[in-house]
Amino acid sequence: MVERTSLQNSPPTPHTLPRDILVVGSVALDDVETPFGRVEGALGGSATYFATAASFYAPVKLVGVVGDDFPPEHVEFLRRRQVDLAGLEVVEGGRTFRWRGRYEYDLNTAHTLDTQLNVFAEFSPKLPETYRRPGLLFLANIAPELQRAVLEQIERPALVALDTMNFWISSRRDALADVMRLVDVVLINEAEARQFADTYSLLGAARAILALGPKAVIIKKGEYGASMFTDGDHPGETYFFAPAYPLETVKDPTGAGDTFAGGFLGALAREPVLDANAFRRAIVHGSVMASFTVEDFSINRLRALTADEIERRFAEFQAFTRF
């Protein structure tokens, strides 16, 4: 069984910085329609969004599965982002996970029109030998049993974070709670947090998850930003909030949460000490990266993104809440 270290007292890492980051999750082709346009067969999936965002900060290794219909230009894009694809399984004769969704003007809620799991239905993460000592690990939204199976294949990294979704909360709550007990950070959206803890209060929901063992719970609220709750009695020390970037138009919110996670773990990969201040800066980096992603469909806004743009927006976030 793996041991967690305290948020306040994580030892300095022996690794060189930045740490490398392992992500396990979906790689998909998305058909998305919003009031601002539509795309067909666009690059999507939780591991894709995460890896693309995190690749601006640190080396990323990806574990996922696609069919042989997966377009070579998508592989090429991830390679150009320096993402290690040794763990991307290609199933001959199989079809890639395909998701079709629509958003109304209220872009907070995705309406799923069709889900074809295809090769993702039989996904069983197998980690190449070179993946087994990651600096940081992100368990994207997959079955809790698979998340656990990944943990059992690796040496304990400096930090493990997981995401999940309503489907697993409804169908596999106990298995999900068991994995939460093993991780350092739970990322979850607000409706899912309320569902998991069966309470309207986000503070109550966060406390219920913290009681399982994670040292931080990050509740994602879409256009309303993100809150971090850590253990303790004083709200001033245990609560942190980052607003969303004020955008005139959100073109496509798909992948915002996974991009947030990518910016968050990416920023942590560059921090010598994973303390509360590092977490706060990392949450703002998560918000920065998510704010770029939603400006265009798929990962398109990230294709031409520069480190300068990231730094400028980070500075703007500082100004948004300074008083």
Place this chain on the structure above:
Amino acid sequence: MVERTSLQNSPPTPHTLPRDILVVGSVALDDVETPFGRVEGALGGSATYFATAASFYAPVKLVGVVGDDFPPEHVEFLRRRQVDLAGLEVVEGGRTFRWRGRYEYDLNTAHTLDTQLNVFAEFSPKLPETYRRPGLLFLANIAPELQRAVLEQIERPALVALDTMNFWISSRRDALADVMRLVDVVLINEAEARQFADTYSLLGAARAILALGPKAVIIKKGEYGASMFTDGDHPGETYFFAPAYPLETVKDPTGAGDTFAGGFLGALAREPVLDANAFRRAIVHGSVMASFTVEDFSINRLRALTADEIERRFAEFQAFTRF
């Protein structure tokens, strides 16, 4: 026609500090039911919540109307808070404005069960001579024509803010836009901002209101906090965000918006210069005061509130967003 001064370059006030604050709005008796309890005939109304909150910061003068059924203990409470009631008209034989509402677990939306305007239906603000040179003015949620009538009875204060509601946006949009042209700050909740500007984008809605002339638009988002938009091209200078206080339980959100306005103008009443930094601190004071109000029904939490508690919570808010 009154002139507005620029947010960046307001001249230092010649008044002694704190400035006094004039509020015009409703004084009501509320019957409220939430999942956490109920009250009957509790002290309510926009001017009441505002005046109670602002009275922790500065002298307040109130203009409103009640019937002769208005309980003496409510008058006594406002007097103890040093609120000047020379402008509170008591209609002999009349009944006080009565609102009956209910909230579900999602406390963001009030369900109005009954509204009896009573003496408030004929409300026509008449300002006593001693009220005509206020330091600051808050036009609470009343008909836009009445808000304008108040402006015509006074010497221009250092700052004028107004609030409104969906009813006036639907029925008197043009009159409302006309008053917005005359004020410095518009406070509005997010659904109303979207309705007023006919756009889902809060940034778009804020820009539409700024285009009318106000130097700041404050959009209240309930449990999601409050955003301030000011004119300009750089989000880092023109956007400010304050989260809501993370509470385990919100007992009754009634009056949160008016309490926010009370903390906001109250804090500004103590600022020598009304610049962007003063506005930011004032928004946090608004959030602080609103967070107390929702902890109990009616203005009950404010009855025993102390300056120390306000300062402590203000310091917590600083910690919530510092990185």
